[in-house]
Amino acid sequence: MTRIVIDAMGGDFAPAQQVLGCVQALKQDKDIYLILCGDETQIKKELSQYDYDKDRLEIVHTTEVIGMEEIPTKAVKTKKDSSTVVAFRLLKEDKADGLVSSGSTGAVLTAGVLILGRIKGVSRPALCPIIPNYRGSGTFLCDCGANLECKPINMAHFAVMATAYAQAAYGIENPKVGLLNNGTEEHKGLPLHQESNAMLSKMDGINYVGNVEGREIMYSDVDVIVADGFTGNIAMKAIEGCAKSIGAILSSEFKRNFWTKLRAIFTLGIMKKVKKRMDYEACGGAMFLGLSKTVVKGHGNSKARSFAASILQAANAVRGGMVEKIKAMVDEVNAKQTAETNGEA
């Protein structure tokens, strides 16, 4: 049984959607056990509406909640009985194998590093969402905002961590890795990107294909795209805005008059399929890579379906041995790096 601890109070629609997401996840995956941290009365009230396997769910009562606007370090240090902090503590104490929270990103990042801790050798943990692409699969974009200022060694770690994640949780055997840059030629980018490209080119254990441009996040056969957190964050949100805009334009054109509305009915099925292929809610949340256990950060506005997907995502990463894989791969990168620095390579 894979044990996932849940921050039931984090998110715009918590705990209602989080609880329903847990119920759905329990139905979809018979091999998970869930520990819900949060206000027991509220959680029980939500649970009372549903039919679920009571043997695979427990509640750990907590009295505090970290709000979206709070200063992360302060909140994590002072709100010891918050659902987020308690969930991370249970994970640290080995009461669970993985964690899912759709609370404040800053609080999750901070609790992850301060309470749970990093994998030894990982310079910087990173956030890795999956962006739906035209192939109908997803592109792993790492980092998307955990680290604004990066060094080449951080980028190298992002590359192996996302590779290990794609392999362990999604069974992608030899994921193609690209570096997000303003052109494909070797000399492109700021010094950070030039040096990172040079370092990635020499690395073993990853399938590095070189620099890739912004359009390749969605329109290419590259599986993993490495980015400094600032650029990754902007790119991810630019794509979100584009998809949202096209959706809004489509919908407004179909609603223009009686005839266009009639046509909308005819194409409803097709539009639903398109939406499904572009649906990043179904992809779950962003994996927080580099921590000593599996942590998934769900969207702040997660609804039940998306939250359930995040839970299954965490369970799959645990079962695939993602953390152990990252550990082994990062060790190898660091050993080679040390050897090179010492002039042995």
Place this chain on the structure above:
Amino acid sequence: MTRIVIDAMGGDFAPAQQVLGCVQALKQDKDIYLILCGDETQIKKELSQYDYDKDRLEIVHTTEVIGMEEIPTKAVKTKKDSSTVVAFRLLKEDKADGLVSSGSTGAVLTAGVLILGRIKGVSRPALCPIIPNYRGSGTFLCDCGANLECKPINMAHFAVMATAYAQAAYGIENPKVGLLNNGTEEHKGLPLHQESNAMLSKMDGINYVGNVEGREIMYSDVDVIVADGFTGNIAMKAIEGCAKSIGAILSSEFKRNFWTKLRAIFTLGIMKKVKKRMDYEACGGAMFLGLSKTVVKGHGNSKARSFAASILQAANAVRGGMVEKIKAMVDEVNAKQTAETNGEA
């Protein structure tokens, strides 16, 4: 008569599509005069297929072409009789008021700075494309790749140049200006963005609304978005890839079988409207802001319609007095900056 000089040999489909674009532009705008630089025989052969106002078009024969893969500085310095270099020389010698090229971006940037020259006081010229947005208008994204490494004063100049452009060429009276950042709060971003936000907040003459996130490029009411060239480039191309992917998915779903194809016929009109609202070819090219005259860089893969739009765009910027407006606004920014440095403000 607004005189536009054309680099007829630059672009993937040159000179055929460039020449046709010129013919279309002459039809759409009776007040422009075009000077086409390029191989006379080829241009005449293309022109012979069309009906156009011969009194408003002349050819300046050139013998060389700068390829897309050439090193820009070397090419501009050695290929003195290339269509690009000759076009810029004519512009510099006041034989024309504006220039359009869909040749290599690097060569256009280099020729712009080396042959034509910057507006006095502009620290860095910048590329400013117009990204279609959900409102059905466009967002001016400046810079998109002319300057990878930027300082706050460069960003301040981008803001005023794009504002002047939006006002002069598109009649947007008081364009809203935002700074592309990883969050809207003041402390967000790298030091560059924090300092730029502080500087932009204190500036007169622009309608600054603060930090904006990636999704706001297409999904907001902000008209001008200021970015360092690296981030702007990635964001622009990420959006391009997203739109392309959604288009590909839509088209594949409609082509799936007989029934979906039938439905496609019913919705053809609607899809065309959506495409039109998202069509960045119709927006023309990217304005190269900060040069002493109007220069438009068309897409390398410009077809006639897009090239014609770039010509009209250049003509409108000339008529709206864009360069003079930029000059005045940059002078004001610099004067205030000097005063502050000297402790007078």
